[in-house]
Structure formats: C-alpha cells, structure tokens
Amino acid sequence: MSQLDLSALFSDRAKDMKPSPIRELMPYIKQPGMISFAGGNPDPKIFPIAEFANSYVILENDGKTVLQYGATDGYEPLKKFVANWMAPRMGRVVEPDELMITSGSQQGMDLLCAALINPGDGIIVEDPTYPGAIHTMRNRGAKFVTVPCDDDGMKVDMLPDAMERARASGIVVKFIYSIVNFQNPSGCSLSAERRKKMLEVAENYNLIVFEDDPYGHLRYDGIHEPTMFSMDRSGRVVYACSFSKILAPGARVAWITGRPDIIRKMIMVKQGADMCTSLVAQSMVYQYCADGHMDSFLPKIIDHYRKKRDNMAEAFARYLPSDVQYTVPKGGFFFWVRIPGINSRELFNKSIERGVAFVNGSAFYANGGGLDYIRTCFTFATTEELDEGSRRLSLAIADMKG
Ligand SMILES: Cc1ncc(COP(=O)(O)O)c(C=O)c1O
CATH class of the missing domain: 3.90.1150.10 (Aspartate Aminotransferase, domain 1)
Known part of the structure; x- marks a missing residue:
C-alpha cells in the first residue's frame, strides 16, 4: 500500500x-x-441571554421560511431592519441591492477579496492592522502595501507615495482597507479630515475603500465621526459592520454595504461558499432587534x-x-x-x-x-x-x- x-x-x-x-x-x-x-x-x-433566548418565537412565527434555505443576500426582515437602523450612519436608507448579510464581517472581507483580488494584487492596509484581515487577504493571494498610523488613524498623506511604490514594483492595488473607528489593535480612529483625504486619493487612483467598522457603535468618549460611506460621492466605499461586538460573535451575523454591482459579485461568491448565512441565526437576531433589545x-x-x-x-x-x-x-x-x-x-x-x-x-x-x-x-x-x-x-x- x-x-x-x-x-x-x-x-x-x-x-x-x-x-x-x-x-x-x-x-x-x-x-x-x-x-x-x-x-x-x-x-x-x-x-x-434571556432576551436572545426569547427570540426563538421567530421559529414559531416564521418557521416555514427560516428553517428553509434562504436568499444568499440575507433574511429580508433583517436586511430591512439593518438598512433603517444604520441610516443615520450611512447618510440614507440603503437599497436592498446595496446590502447583504454575511457570516461575520470576516466573511464579508473574504467575499470582497474574492471579487477583487487576483493573486499578486495589492491591498493598502494600516500598519498595524487586524490579523484576521491579513489572514483572509493572504489566503486570497494579496500583497500588502502598508501605511503607518498615528493617533488620527492611517497617515493618509503617505498614501500617494505608497501607491507609486506599489506601481513601481508592478503591484496592481485594488483597495484600501481601513478600520476607521477604534482600530484593532491601535485604538485610534481616522479623523474626519483624513477620511476626506483618503477618499480623494482613492478617486485619484481608481481604488475601492473598504471601511471596516465593527467597533464604531462602541464609543465611550466624544462624538461619532461621519462614515466614509456617507461622505462618498463616487460609489467606491464598501462598508462592513457586525453584530459580533454589539450582540454576540457566536451568532456569526454581520452585514456589508456597497454598490449593487460589487454586492452582486460578492453574492455570487457566497453562493459557492455557503449559499446563505444561517437563517436560524439571522432570524433570531432580527427578532431580538425588532423587539427593541439592540x-x-x-x-x-x-x-x-x-x-x-x-x-x-x-x-x-x-x-x-x-x-x-x-x-x-x-x-x-x-x-x-x-x-x-x-x-x-x-x-x-x-x-x-x-x-x-x-x-x-x-x-x-x-x-x-x-x-x-x-x-x-x-x-x-x-x-x-x-x-x-x-x-x-x-x-x-x-x-x-x-
Ligand atoms: C477589525 C475587525 N474586523 C472584522 C472582525 C471580524 O468580526 P466578525 O466576528 O463579524 O467576523 C474583527 C473581529 O475581531 C475585527 O476586529
């Protein structure tokens, strides 16, 4: 043998x-x-725990839907809830084709990489950044172009230089990845001025901006900065947020918002990955939110x-x-x-x-x-x-x- x-x-x-x-x-x-x-x-x-446990009533009320296979872009009532709940941050109620539910933000990140990254393509990341992002991006064959941070987030003045360096070494950069609020690990947040500047650089170099925001709701001092999604006039910001840090990571329910043609590609990738995020989890999160607990x-x-x-x-x-x-x-x-x-x-x-x-x-x-x-x-x-x-x-x- x-x-x-x-x-x-x-x-x-x-x-x-x-x-x-x-x-x-x-x-x-x-x-x-x-x-x-x-x-x-x-x-x-x-x-x-008690409030979330009570959300099981959705199984009684909508069991025929939620125990079935679901739409890849997510459980419709949850999508509607998220679109309305997030409207103050997003600047408007996003359309259904601009939003999809993912199995954690981690999956949103992976789907975006699958839609954009050929092996050897570049992603601009903060130095330091979230290891889970490094992991996903590396798995998809990305190369990293790093830009340091200070107390006001990524030093965006260094972006043009970083882009030129990448180009000189033959790397095609596809997007900027930024954890805009209370960054993991540095805790810093991107200042309003730098958000604007980052968008300008992205426009000049035809880049997407991936605004990852799992901590944005957890502000202990000061006031919220506007999201880059709400500042964007050219449809280049893809914004991700999650129930992990504000409800429970075990639910594995998150969402991602962006141009319909980008979301559409990500849906196609997700169809081949897991078909849909657990409808049981999505519907329980929905019920919890609809009951006002969030x-x-x-x-x-x-x-x-x-x-x-x-x-x-x-x-x-x-x-x-x-x-x-x-x-x-x-x-x-x-x-x-x-x-x-x-x-x-x-x-x-x-x-x-x-x-x-x-x-x-x-x-x-x-x-x-x-x-x-x-x-x-x-x-x-x-x-x-x-x-x-x-x-x-x-x-x-x-x-x-x-
Ligand atoms: C910056 C950042 N993005 C994404 C994630 C992934 O979160 P989720 O549990 O929604 O997959 C984390 C988790 O720690 C994170 O810190």
Whole structure:
C-alpha cells in the first residue's frame, strides 16, 4: 500500500497558509488560572441571554421560511431592519441591492477579496492592522502595501507615495482597507479630515475603500465621526459592520454595504461558499432587534465597557513602568502598548509563566515589525482580573529587565 503524498495534492495556496496567530494562543489562554487579555472577546457576563433566548418565537412565527434555505443576500426582515437602523450612519436608507448579510464581517472581507483580488494584487492596509484581515487577504493571494498610523488613524498623506511604490514594483492595488473607528489593535480612529483625504486619493487612483467598522457603535468618549460611506460621492466605499461586538460573535451575523454591482459579485461568491448565512441565526437576531433589545442593550454595553476600559487604564497607571507607552482608547476593545526595548515574543513567554496572556505586536504587521508592542483586550477579563493581570504583566516586564 503506498502512502498518500499530500505534498503533491495540496494547492500552492494551501501550502503557503499560516495559522491565525490569535487562534494559536488558545492552548495558553485555556490554562487554569490564566488571565486573558489576548482574544478580542466580548464580556460573556453581559450577553443578553434571556432576551436572545426569547427570540426563538421567530421559529414559531416564521418557521416555514427560516428553517428553509434562504436568499444568499440575507433574511429580508433583517436586511430591512439593518438598512433603517444604520441610516443615520450611512447618510440614507440603503437599497436592498446595496446590502447583504454575511457570516461575520470576516466573511464579508473574504467575499470582497474574492471579487477583487487576483493573486499578486495589492491591498493598502494600516500598519498595524487586524490579523484576521491579513489572514483572509493572504489566503486570497494579496500583497500588502502598508501605511503607518498615528493617533488620527492611517497617515493618509503617505498614501500617494505608497501607491507609486506599489506601481513601481508592478503591484496592481485594488483597495484600501481601513478600520476607521477604534482600530484593532491601535485604538485610534481616522479623523474626519483624513477620511476626506483618503477618499480623494482613492478617486485619484481608481481604488475601492473598504471601511471596516465593527467597533464604531462602541464609543465611550466624544462624538461619532461621519462614515466614509456617507461622505462618498463616487460609489467606491464598501462598508462592513457586525453584530459580533454589539450582540454576540457566536451568532456569526454581520452585514456589508456597497454598490449593487460589487454586492452582486460578492453574492455570487457566497453562493459557492455557503449559499446563505444561517437563517436560524439571522432570524433570531432580527427578532431580538425588532423587539427593541439592540437599542436598549447598546447603552448598557457602552457603560459596561467604558468602566472596564477605565479599570485597565487605572491598573496600567498603577503597575506598569513609566517608560511603557499607550493611549487610553476612546472606544473599542483594546489598548495598544509599546514597551521600549522589549521583544514581545519573549515577554509573552514570561507573561504566560506569570499567568497573563496578550497578543504580540508582530501579529498585527502585514509585512513584519511591531516587536516592541503588545495588544491587550479589556472587555473580556473581570474587573479583578484587569487589575491582577496588569500586575502580572508588570512582573513579567520586570523579569525581562532582569
Ligand atoms: C477589525 C475587525 N474586523 C472584522 C472582525 C471580524 O468580526 P466578525 O466576528 O463579524 O467576523 C474583527 C473581529 O475581531 C475585527 O476586529
């Protein structure tokens, strides 16, 4: 009997795939007594379990539809709800052919890449950016053109230069990927002025702008900036948002909005991927929203997470050495922490020994870098753990400094 030779069978793309750096941390995070600042998880203690459980009535009321295969672009009542609920942010009620429901924003991102990216095409990404985006884009064969961020988001003044560099090396750039609000990992938000400038650059270079906004509703201080979708006059912004951070990531229900011809292509890709997002999940999310729970839950989680953000800020101020740099985020889930002179991979090992986990900065750099950064999530840990985990982190830093 001859052995199966997978090296002759796996696709070139599969051979090149790397595991998600965050999912790889799971075995460490699951160790007993470990405090996790690692994954970007909501607080399970505040999941609206009773309200969501009551949404099962949709199965009784509309079971013949929701237990059937559904339309690829999504459950119509949910689409209508989202279009109306998002209208203040989108600048108008988007049309049904401009909106589709996806299995998480992660899928929206993948469908957009499938519609736009040939292997070797370029995507402009923030440096640092969300590792899940790097993962999806890499799987689709994209090359990364990186532009650094500061407190006002991507340094858009550097975009033309980045485009020229990409062109000079023969890379066809298709879109700019920007996490506009409370960016993962840096916590920064793109200023209104830079949003305008980004759109101008996109117009000059015939680019799409992918505005990824899973944290936009979770603002703890200040006022909301207008979405780029609402500012766009040339139909080039594709906007994605999700129920993951504002309701429950286990639902795997999100949405994406853009020009009908772009959405149409993404629908065709989705037809071949999963036909439709679970109708059971979509309809329960719809019922939950239609019962008014989303509107009453949002202020509660904003208050809850603001307190947790403050808990982490207080604990960092109490325990971390004075040379450690971070900005207290105005929203979202994360602190982005620079520890000068420290290799965060080595710090990670020391921290695990001390009983606290985070994500190494290097996971967030598409083309390498970020070794002296770590990302800490403040939404998942309890108040006591935010304090104790920060203390453990300071001990691990002290271990490194020897
Ligand atoms: C910036 C960003 N985009 C997209 C996602 C994916 O979210 P979803 O659960 O909707 O797939 C995440 C999840 O952490 C994220 O941080």
